[in-house]
Amino acid sequence: MNSADRESTLARRADFEAIAQWVRPGARVLDLGCGDGSLLRFLKDKRGASGYGIEIDDAKLLASVRNGVNVLQGDLETGLSGFESGSFDYVILSQTLQAVRHTEQIIREMLRVGREGIVTFPNFGYWRHRLQVFLGGHMPVSRSLPYQWYNTPNVHLFTIGDFESFCAEHGVRILERAVMDRGRIVSLWPNLRGSLAVYRFDKGQRP
Amino acid sequence: MNAPDSVGVVVAQKAQFDEPLHLRSGAVIDRYELAYETYGKLNASRGNAVLVCHALNAAHHVAGVYADDPQNIGWWDNLVGPGKPVNTEKFFVVGVNNLGGCHGSTGPSSINPQTGSPWGAAFPVVTVEDWVAAQARLADRLGIERFAAVMGGSLGAMQALQWTIDQPQRVAHALVIAAAPKLSAQNIAFNEVARQAIMTDPDFHGGNFYAHGVVPRRGLRLARMLGHITYLSDDAMAEKFGRMLRTGSLKFNFDVDFEIESYLRYQGDKFSDYFDANTYLRITKALDYFDPAAKYGDDLTKALSDARAAFLVVSFTSDWRFSPARSREIVKALVDNRLNVSYAQIEAPHGHDAFLMDDVHYHDLLRAYVDNIDIG
Numbered sequence A: 001m002n003s004a005d006r007e008s009t010l011a012r013r014a015d016f017e018a019i020a021q022w023v024r025p026g027a028r029v030l031d032l033g034c035g036d037g038s039l040l041r042f043l044k045d046k047r048g049a050s051g052y053g054i055e056i057d058d059a060k061l062l063a064s065v066r067n068g069v070n071v072l073q074g075d076l077e078t079g080l081s082g083f084e085s086g087s088f089d090y091v092i093l094s095q096t097l098q099a100v101r102h103t104e105q106i107i108r109e110m111l112r113v114g115r116e117g118i119v120t121f122p123n124f125g126y127w128r129h130r131l132q133v134f135l136g137g138h139m140p141v142s143r144s145l146p147y148q149w150y151n152t153p154n155v156h157l158f159t160i161g162d163f164e165s166f167c168a169e170h171g172v173r174i175l176e177r178a179v180m181d182r183g184r185i186v187s188l189w190p191n192l193r194g195s196l197a198v199y200r201f202d203k204g205q206r207p
Numbered sequence B: 001m002n003a004p005d006s007v008g009v010v011v012a013q014k015a016q017f018d019e020p021l022h023l024r025s026g027a028v029i030d031r032y033e034l035a036y037e038t039y040g041k042l043n044a045s046r047g048n049a050v051l052v053c054h055a056l057n058a059a060h061h062v063a064g065v066y067a068d069d070p071q072n073i074g075w076w077d078n079l080v081g082p083g084k085p086v087n088t089e090k091f092f093v094v095g096v097n098n099l100g101g102c103h104g105s106t107g108p109s110s111i112n113p114q115t116g117s118p119w120g121a122a123f124p125v126v127t128v129e130d131w132v133a134a135q136a137r138l139a140d141r142l143g144i145e146r147f148a149a150v151m152g153g154s155l156g157a158m159q160a161l162q163w164t165i166d167q168p169q170r171v172a173h174a175l176v177i178a179a180a181p182k183l184s185a186q187n188i189a190f191n192e193v194a195r196q197a198i199m200t201d202p203d204f205h206g207g208n209f210y211a212h213g214v215v216p217r218r219g220l221r222l223a224r225m226l227g228h229i230t231y232l233s234d235d236a237m238a239e240k241f242g243r244m245l246r247t248g249s250l251k252f253n254f255d256v257d258f259e260i261e262s263y264l265r266y267q268g269d270k271f272s273d274y275f276d277a278n279t280y281l282r283i284t285k286a287l288d289y290f291d292p293a294a295k296y297g298d299d300l301t302k303a304l305s306d307a308r309a310a311f312l313v314v315s316f317t318s319d320w321r322f323s324p325a326r327s328r329e330i331v332k333a334l335v336d337n338r339l340n341v342s343y344a345q346i347e348a349p350h351g352h353d354a355f356l357m358d359d360v361h362y363h364d365l366l367r368a369y370v371d372n373i374d375i376g
Helices: A003-022 A038-047 A058-066 A103-113 A127-134 A160-169 B128-142 B155-166 B185-199 B202-207 B217-231 B234-240 B259-274 B277-289 B324-336 B351-356 B360-371
Strands: A028-032 A050-055 A071-073 A088-094 A114-122 A173-181 A196-202 B013-017 B032-039 B049-053 B092-096 B149-153 B173-177 B310-316 B341-346
Touching: A003 A038, A003 A088, A003 A114, A003 A173, A003 A196, A028 A038, A028 A103, A038 A050, A050 A058, A058 A071, A058 B341, A058 B360, A088 A103, A103 A114, A160 A173, A160 A196, B013 B128, B032 B128, B049 B128, B049 B155, B092 B128, B128 B155, B128 B277, B149 B155, B155 B173, B155 B277, B173 B360, B185 B217, B185 B277, B202 B217, B202 B277, B217 B259, B217 B277, B217 B351, B310 B324, B310 B351, B310 B360, B324 B341, B341 B360
Parallel strands: A028 A050, A028 A088, A050 A071, A071 B341, A088 A114, B049 B092, B049 B149, B149 B173, B173 B310, B310 B341
Antiparallel strands: A114 A196, A173 A196, B013 B032, B032 B092
């Protein structure tokens, strides 16, 4: 594991607790871009959840198998055609949305396959990120955005505000939100003070 | 060969079964023998047994060597042994030659007790289901109630899959490698050409060539040459042989010009020395007939609805015989049934034969999965 990966694993940890609190015991989950499978492992141990991870990278797939979780090698960009509609309670995209090319398609697929979606992403609007861009004149590098501009897997950087506008425009109903910085919940000025955002949402068709 | 990670010298054993076996075709085999080998020790809870099922041309000799034939290394020796991905220090591994085979188990070249001469054409067509039933009896004999894992590649993987359907309580894990849930028309077509090559050989004598003291060698050679083409990828052939010439120049006749021709002839000759033509016919039929979804309205999800095993499904990118898409059909049916399954698509250039090759990532993956298997 290189230092960037280790950093991103640490950043991941912060959202695990928030996700675990929302996931009902015994739930069926699909974790898109499951990495080394530690979130699935965490949900399995903490909530008795079951399900699958999807991972494209060989080394991460191997790590997931070592972790004793179900992992299916595949590419999120080609959709979730191997899964029936409504077959999961939650479809989770943890720290991956910013690295997905077709944002609309993946959110649509998440809500087809799962009853609810959960996403977590680094908040580009975090004050340290803003400072680095506007005062430092550089793309932000932080715990939640541990990459340099030239080696980042992130193709879309966005803020909490951007995501909420996206949901409003696409008929996605936000059910719950947790914004965090260094593992703590931030309630005041979250788009400025939060480095990591966690959302739970559905199709919004219920009365 | 005395490598520290080899199981070393092994001895094939035989088990005799006197209870009639009712085959899918309706035929009955009254008594039969199965040749098998075991590696490692069955533990006190009898929970560490792994069954390795063989594909077309292999048999029960999975690992190690024979004392009188040290060059004859088991066909999956790179995977099975002390400290290897299927670790014989932890697992009790069983290899078995299938019914209808030609390596010691009862088959067309065995003596039919009712006639006193080889079965030949009279030996019934056997299926994957029949093999699983026979293997289950061997498991009974060895005191194995439930396998920690049943595994195989290609046709061997189909047996592992069938185990989870027919014997759901007796398989904890199934490793389904380079498989398909059924053969495509193209797959069947290749098998039919191979069978025609054998059956039209004048030395075949309708399957009763033993009495004539001959072997349909030409047919077997062609069948094997054709098979080999389908096991390798275009890229693997290009890399290994390209247009390399045997003698450096074209001969302008019909002897061997290209290295690939020499290779295929060699493989064909070697095969026709040891493989029984009637067994070849039956094994290709077993492949063609394998289709667990057929009796469930072609719904593989329904076919697997009784399965309880956890699965590892593995495919290889260059395998055009049973492509990754075929493995994904299996994965989808398992996911639909909410079964535990992991799926890996290995980037490998070798084609279908990749499942037999040394590939670091492939072997790491199998090791990681097998290491997590609970042996009680």
